[in-house]
Amino acid sequence: MRLHFALALLTVLAGQTPVAADDTQTLEVTAIKRPEQRYYRNFLDGMEAFDKHHALAPDAALRFRIIPYDGTKVDEDLTLEIGLDSGSRQIALRQNLSFDMPRDENWAKENPPVRLNRNDSSFIWFADIRTPGLPAGTRRLGDLRLECEVLMATGLRQFVMSPAGWALKQSTDLCAGKSFPFHFAADRPFFTVTLRFGGKEQTLYAKEFYGSSVPGLMVLSELRHIQDRLYLLPIWNQAWPDDTLVRFEDLAIPTGHP
Amino acid sequence: MRPPGNLIAIFCLAACLTGCAASGNGAILSKKPEELQSLVTIGVSTKTDVKKAFGDASVTRFADGHEIWVYEKKSLDRGKYLRFVPMAGLAMTARDLLGSHEGDTMSLYPADSGELAILFDKDGIARQVAWRQATV
Numbered sequence: 208m209r210l211h212f213a214l215a216l217l218t219v220l221a222g223q224t225p226v227a228a229d230d231t232q233t234l235e236v237t238a239i240k241r242p243e244q245r246y247y248r249n250f251l252d253g254m255e256a257f258d259k260h261h262a263l264a265p266d267a268a269l270r271f272r273i274i275p276y277d278g279t280k281v282d283e284d285l286t287l288e289i290g291l292d293s294g295s296r297q298i299a300l301r302q303n304l305s306f307d308m309p310r311d312e313n314w315a316k317e318n319p320p321v322r323l324n325r326n327d328s329s330f331i332w333f334a335d336i337r338t339p340g341l342p343a344g345t346r347r348l349g350d351l352r353l354e355c356e357v358l359m360a361t362g363l364r365q366f367v368m369s370p371a372g373w374a375l376k377q378s379t380d381l382c383a384g385k386s387f388p389f390h391f392a393a394d395r396p397f398f399t400v401t402l403r404f405g406g407k408e409q410t411l412y413a414k415e416f417y418g419s420s421v422p423g424l425m426v427l428s429e430l431r432h433i434q435d436r437l438y439l440l441p442i443w444n445q446a447w448p449d450d451t452l453v454r455f456e457d458l459a460i461p462t463g464h465p
Numbered sequence: 466m467r468p469p470g471n472l473i474a475i476f477c478l479a480a481c482l483t484g485c486a487a488s489g490n491g492a493i494l495s496k497k498p499e500e501l502q503s504l505v506t507i508g509v510s511t512k513t514d515v516k517k518a519f520g521d522a523s524v525t526r527f528a529d530g531h532e533i534w535v536y537e538k539k540s541l542d543r544g545k546y547l548r549f550v551p552m553a554g555l556a557m558t559a560r561d562l563l564g565s566h567e568g569d570t571m572s573l574y575p576a577d578s579g580e581l582a583i584l585f586d587k588d589g590i591a592r593q594v595a596w597r598q599a600t601v
Contacts, residue, residue: 410597413535446569459593460586
């Protein structure tokens with residue numbers, strides 16, 4: 208009797224029903240815990256900044272973009288969606304991982320999450336503003352100035368900022384200031400960056416590249432995951448006009464970027 | 466053929482007296498840019514070769530093992546040292562942060578400055594080289 212009781216108790220405690228060797232159980236995952244996400248109002252704040260500073264790039268449209276960390280695998284299954292109360296809506300990702308964010312005042316009130324179907328922090332979010340018709344391998348300085356304004360307004364990226372720096376951000380335009388090191392990300396790892404306007408040309412020095420001039424950036428910031436794409440520009444220097452072309456020479460070797 | 470070490474030192478000293486300094490062994494002060502680049506053979510020169518020619522570089526290392534070495538030719542620009550004078554430095558930082566840029570010019574670097582940059586792949590072979598100097 209005691210043996211039977213013990214066996215029964217063990218069975219209850221185990222809570223398992225014996226399963227035949229060829230039986231399988233399927234667990235359906237309907238949501239990803241802690242997905243890579245931001246919120247709709249982040250993007251709306253960026254849209255407002257874009258409208259305010261649009262003169263920097265009058266022919267460009269506002270897009271956003273995600274850049275994967277070095278070595279991150281990106282496949283066709285990557286999706287972006289807005290988690291509305293009425294049901295999730297997919298946002299189309301282009302091949303270069305840029306996307307358009309619709310403007311909807313109703314969504315602003317709801318402030319839904321905007322999320323990737325990935326549960327790891329392996330992407331960095333950027334504004335992506337490009338005047339059409341530029342030569343291949345170049346960007347336009349005014350477009351990049353506007354990217355700074357938009358990104359600073361969105362809160363999409365976690366800036367490494369001291370309390371004093373954060374306070375200044377609330378009261379002044381850091382993109383116009385010389386001492387705020389706003390790092391841009393090139394489309395690919397690069398070796399040189401050259402500015403060109405009106406017959407004048409200046410190749411930037413290495414201190415502008417790869418986070419070199421900001422102590423701690425490569426330790427504290429998520430930007431360390433795309434180090435060989437990072438560069439600074441003299442966006443504060445109005446002697447280089449918005450129509451200045453920024454030309455990139457790619458690295459001559461393959462790297463870990465997809 | 467590489468100049469003897471004392472000759473390099475003499476060039477370095479002369480350059481410093483006229484307002485320049487250099488990282489590494491100072492070799493970049495004694496040669497023209499096209500000569501500097503010719504000392505690095507793409508696909509052949511190793512880190513050891515380059516260190517022998519130019520000395521210790523400022524090195525940026527990347528996660529996948531490639532490196533970029535930089536040798537600087539610096540101008541002793543007095544202006545930048547004002548940042549270390551207490552009140553002058555504070556005034557300059559405030560001006561920078563608040564975006565007042567009257568008198569900005571296209572010139573980003575001192576006129577007599579420059580740098581030699583070399584990309585090494587993860588096997589330590591030179592793959593790209595560039596001489597950069599102030600051109601505006």
